[in-house]
Amino acid sequence: MIQEIEKLLNDQIRYEAKASVQYLSMASWADTRGYNGVANFFYTQSEEERVHMIKLVKFINERSGVAIIPEIDKPRDDFDSLTELFETFLKSEEFVTSKINNIIYECLQRQDYNVHNFMQWYVSEQLEEEAIARTLLDKLRIIGEDKSGHYLFDRDINTFQAGG
Numbered sequence: 001m002i003q004e005i006e007k008l009l010n011d012q013i014r015y016e017a018k019a020s021v022q023y024l025s026m027a028s029w030a031d032t033r034g035y036n037g038v039a040n041f042f043y044t045q046s047e048e049e050r051v052h053m054i055k056l057v058k059f060i061n062e063r064s065g066v067a068i069i070p071e072i073d074k075p076r077d078d079f080d081s082l083t084e085l086f087e088t089f090l091k092s093e094e095f096v097t098s099k100i101n102n103i104i105y106e107c108l109q110r111q112d113y114n115v116h117n118f119m120q121w122y123v124s125e126q127l128e129e130e131a132i133a134r135t136l137l138d139k140l141r142i143i144g145e146d147k148s149g150h151y152l153f154d155r156d157i158n159t160f161q162a163g164g
């Protein structure tokens, strides 16, 4: 495996791990405030990011690289509102997308079509996750401070759950 690409893939393991831990913290925040639907949504998102991370670990190791399991900083655990929670979600996904795009770019520069091909799965995954994050954030912006709106949002959120 090309060394620079291996390094970028190892960085990506860290970003996916960070997202997984961040979403777990967000699930827990929602859980302790009675937003069970939102909590389940983020518990599932956290699992999905863990799957994204493991997929990279296996891919690197299977191609005679060495996957590095990172240390993760304590995630953010305080949010003012559901809107802020979902702004954090969207920002995190946008960040991950930018890093994936960068790997794709570097693969093309170095003609590493193998990794380029592998990363396509992440590209579609990110499209889906960003779309969901935006849809949910739009809904929250319409709801504003309305408590019964929050109640319905929490009740219905898992009908928007991403797959993958």
Ligand code: OFO
Residues within 6 Å of the ligand: 016, 019, 048, 049, 052, 093, 096, 122, 125, 126, 129
């Ligand atoms: Fe949604 O971050 Fe993984 O790919």
